[in-house]
Amino acid sequence: MSKIRRLLACKTLILMCLPAIAFFFFFSYAPMPGAYVAFTKFNYNDGIFASKFIGFDNFKFLFQSGQLGILLRNTVLYNLGFILIGNVVQMAVAILLSEIMSKRFRKVSQSIMFLPYFISDVLVALIVYNLLNYDFGFISNLVRSFGFEMPKIYSNAKAWPVVIILVHLWKSTGYGSVVYFAAIMGIDAEMIEAAKVDGANGFRRIIHIMLPCLKPTFIILLLFSLGGIVRGNFSLFYNLVGLNSMLYTTTDIIETFVYRSMMNNFNFSQSSAVGLFQSVVGFVIVVSVNQIVKKIEPDNALF
């Protein structure tokens, strides 16, 4: 009885939660039983649950391909790169922004940095192609006009981790730094004043006040992003690399591999099998990272 009363007591909060609950119910929980399709030989006419059960056969190709190691490596390393480099750059940018005194200049620079976030990856890929392609790219022509030889970027797999991380940073830094910027704005001004009075210069204030204050934000963002560490950014990778198989060794992530496989064979059961595999691995990673955080900093764990 008391539980119901407690529920009633926070009815406003629950009401506010409802849209989110409904969203997750319809888009995350309701389709879950459909994951069963990963274990069937799917027939359109029989539907998901009446199709023939074939156990783990659909998972076979993923393990047989011999690609799984490379795919997992690429996916995880890119995501680690995005998360670590991304967060550091975002934090740095947020701190720099907070030190800018002219309000107008700060707003303008923030907007300019924010803008690339809204550009679709299709366009981004076109921009990159028109900058870097060997025959008529802007950068290629620039390099040649200075009398140097332009490297063939689109035939060189080693160049792509750099290109992709740079593009990702360009796209996401403005957006990501907003959170850190807000956290900095939330720091008690008295602390900074006190540090100033004690003779701390700007550099000291950043090291001893801002960074420690940003730590909880950083950890929460880290936890959120680690949950998706086996999920790659399909549209960015697919648009940038496309069908250029010369670059696959360093750019193929699970999503692009699955997409190409499915484009060729159109096998729903197999794509679901891979999706399920990704989800299970992602789940394990979130739970274990959370456990680790709990050990080190119990206050910052998610659950």
Add this chain to the structure above:
Amino acid sequence: MKKALAALMALLMALSLAACGSGSSPAPAAATNPDSGSAPAATAAPAPAKKTTITYMVTGDVPTNKTMTDVLPKVNELLGAKFNAELNVKWIEWTDYLSKYNLELASQDGNLDLIGTATDWLDAWPNTQRGAFLPLSEEMLKANAPLTYAQVPADHWDLCKYDGQIYLLPEDNFAQWTNHGFMYRGDWAKEAGLANGVHSWDQLGQYFGYVKSAKPDTIPWDAKPDASLVAQLSGGWLASHTKNIYIEGLRVDLFFGNSASDPYTVSNYFLEGSEFENFAKNQKAWSDAGYWKEDVLNNTTIDTRQEMHEALSGADQHHSMTYYGGEAKRMEEYQPGSDLGFFWFGEEQGNVVSLNITHGAMAIAARSKSPELALQIYDYIRNDPEAYHLFNYGIEGQQYVLAADGKTYTRPEGFVEDTDGAGFNYWWGRNDDLEFVGPLTDIPKKEILEAEYDKVSIVYPYGKAVFNLDSISAELDNLSNLYNTYMPQIVYGKAADPVAYVAEFREKLKTAGYEKCIAEVNAQLAATYK
């Protein structure tokens, strides 16, 4: 609090199960469909009292010309009067058409009836195996598509069967050549010293070389990395340098029969011998010579044919019909005197296969609510002159003006193809008895090519083989991935050492179970053609 949460979760799960349960309930209803189809209907089902909509799914960009605005209402007038029905057209746009097409089929819920399909370029057999199409009994065909049933001979119906049942209505009374090759400019070929034009890969190389050196603003061939193009080039070299014959329906283009005299053994071209290496070396040489762009594998945003019209690309790869059915005359308009020529793959060896009749075929959707009516409408459009001409050529006087011979037509004054044209891409039921000859068909060029083909072509030898790929499915998927990784680099000459690269590819194919797949295909061919 935790318990309440757990209870809530349990409830959610239960609800979601129920939701999905009800979602899949149409399945048994659909399962009864074949019964209603095979039930001996001695006469055609009577026209329904309520107006029925029949949806026709077709590949093509949504028309911005007069197709939907002017011609469709006329078609629906005819269908309304005769069947109390109207036609709804579901266009599958060309970008990523195959995945969109397959997705539509997978998610059908009675919203589709007539489906244009093909065994070579639209996955007709895999979709049949996945249960996308309705099996058509002979009684049902006799009753609802009598004219088509009478026109298609028994041995052609045999090519439309899977597991003993007919699934496709073949476009078998329509002569066309869709074998691929290169369209090139005859005037430039002459300048290059090829007085008779290009008729081999060597001469093609000579032509490209000339364009590269003499036409600085033109890329000899502005190629794209599309998977279909890669497969055409690989198969093109094969046709020109071996007697091998392509086998359809195996998901990955690694399966060719040995020759017309030994068709039912899969060739070892991709595993051994030097011909495949020669291909890799040739392509590497062409790539190094700059016959296409350095970054060809990312060159996705161009339209090669349009570039050929504008003399920015010296060639375009497509099939015979495209060449004599439109491009030859169109190029005369864009580049007067260009005298477009066509080098067809296999020309050196005379290795060409006449078209498989299921290159275009109509199927009925498995979940169609009125399959009989759909069949009647197909039969009507395919065989009734008025309906056929309206559907394929548009309205007389607006889209075409028929000449006195009743066979050829011209365009009306001021006609612009892009805005005034019309047509429903009826590539699944064209009928030579009712065809007109349009102003874009280059008849002399057509006749020359057809005479050549008639001399050497053989009938597609694998029409009866519908492969069951269950036992080699995982292997085929991996082969397909390998093919799409290695073949583009071989075709566009991107490997530093082509011979070593071919060797590496061969090694990978073996590891992925290519030999097992060959054995399985051989066994199934042997079983089909005892």
